[in-house]
Structures are given as C-alpha cells and as structure tokens.
Amino acid sequence: MIRTLGLEKTYVLSAENIVRALRGVDLEITQGSYVAIMGPSGSGKSTILNLLGCLDRPSAGQYFLGDQDVSRMDDDALSEVRGRRIGFIFQSYNLIAQLTVLENIQVPLFYQGRNLAHTHEHCVELANLVGLGDRLDHRPNQLSGGQQQRVAIARSLVNDP
Ligand SMILES: Nc1ncnc2c1ncn2[C@@H]1O[C@H](COP(=O)(O)OP(=O)(O)OP(=O)(O)O)[C@@H](O)[C@H]1O
Numbered sequence: 001m002i003r004t005l006g007l008e009k010t011y012v013l014s015a016e017n018i019v020r021a022l023r024g025v026d027l028e029i030t031q032g033s034y035v036a037i038m039g040p041s042g043s044g045k046s047t048i049l050n051l052l053g054c055l056d057r058p059s060a061g062q063y064f065l066g067d068q069d070v071s072r073m074d075d076d077a078l079s080e081v082r083g084r085r086i087g088f089i090f091q092s093y094n095l096i097a098q099l100t101v102l103e104n105i106q107v108p109l110f111y112q113g114r115n116l117a118h119t120h121e122h123c124v125e126l127a128n129l130v131g132l133g134d135r136l137d138h139r140p141n142q143l144s145g146g147q148q149q150r151v152a153i154a155r156s157l158v159n160d161p
C-alpha cells in the first residue's frame with residue numbers, strides 16, 4: 001500500500017542552517033496493517049507523516065501509494081490524492097477558528113466540491129461518533145482540548161479514506 005525508497009527531506013533555512021530531517025527512508029506498509037512510528041522529539045516523525053499524507057513533497061527519493069508514484073506529482077494532483085484517499089490528524093489539530101464543529105468536519109468535502117447538503121447527515125453522524133453531537137455549533141475556542149482533538153479525528157474520517 002505504501003512504499004518509500006530513499007526518502008529524504010531537507011529543510012533549508014539559510015546557507016549555513018540546513019536540517020536533514022529524513023536521510024533516506026525505505027519503508028513498506030502493507031494494506032490493513034497498523035504501524036506506529038516512534039522516536040524522540042525532533043527526529044522526523046511529523047516530517048515523514050507529512051510526506052506519507054501527501055501534504056509535502058520529498059527533497060529526494062520516491063513514494064508509491066498503491067501503484068502511483070506520488071513523489072513526482074504536482075500540487076493539484078497531490079491535493080486530489082489527499083482528498084480522495086487520505087485521512088490525516090495534525091499534531092496541532094489545525095481546526096479553522098471561524099468555523100463551527102460541523103463546518104470543520106465538512107471542510108475536506110468542500111474542497112472536493114461535494115454538495116454539502118447531501119453529506120450533512122454523514123457529518124452529523126461522525127460528530128456523534130466522537131461524542132460531539134451536542135456541540136455542532138461550537139467554534140474551536142469554545143471546546144476543550146480533547147474535544148478539539150476529536151473534531152480533528154471526525155474530519156479525518158469524512159472522506160472515508
Ligand atoms: N519547516 C521546517 N523548517 C526547518 N526545520 C524544520 C521544519 N520542520 C521541522 N524541522 C526540523 O526537522 C526536524 C524534524 O521535525 P519533526 O517535526 O518531523 O519532528 P517530530 O519527530 O515530529 O517531533 P515531535 O515528537 O516533537 O513532534 C526537527 O529537528 C525540526 O526542528
């Protein structure tokens with residue numbers, strides 16, 4: 001399902017300030033398996049998840065998602081793969097402050113151009129699933145930390161990834 005070959009990510013802040021966050025990662029994950037990536041703070045976990053989640057592109061190496069080489073895709077193609085196939089929970093949630101719980105859950109569908117009236121019920125179901133059925137109209141700053149985290153979980157499931 002997921003295969004990477006020599007995956008590298010280098011962050012260049014300036015000529016003397018370069019961070020080699022990933023230095024040639026070979027990884028294979030088969031369909032249906034559960035995998036945990038562990039390591040100390042700053043060791044590159046979010047960096048590799050951003051690549052696997054098609055949120056960022058590697059500096060070098062290849063990434064195959066199924067039979068697609070996503071390391072060579074442009075931004076539009078990458079967004080399309082992300083929207084259709086991937087559910088991603090950000091380390092810092094990344095909820096949109098101006099939107100309600102329900103609207104935050106709907107965001108990925110909005111970007112896919114889906115009719116939100118048709119998917120309204122599905123989004124309410126997901127809010128219920130994470131125990132937020134009575135908080136649909138709250139905004140992120142009106143929620144507890146754990147509640148915000150669960151909105152992010154519901155949002156990651158909305159495209160049936
Ligand atoms: N945008 C960036 N620009 C420059 N350096 C970065 C950037 N993002 C991350 N880094 C650096 O790359 C390294 C890997 O960061 P990353 O966020 O992948 O770590 P992590 O394993 O997720 O850590 P944590 O457990 O604290 O979340 C860190 O040393 C970090 O300082």
Ligand SMILES: [Mg+2]
Pocket residue numbers: 045046047091
């Ligand atoms: Mg991290």
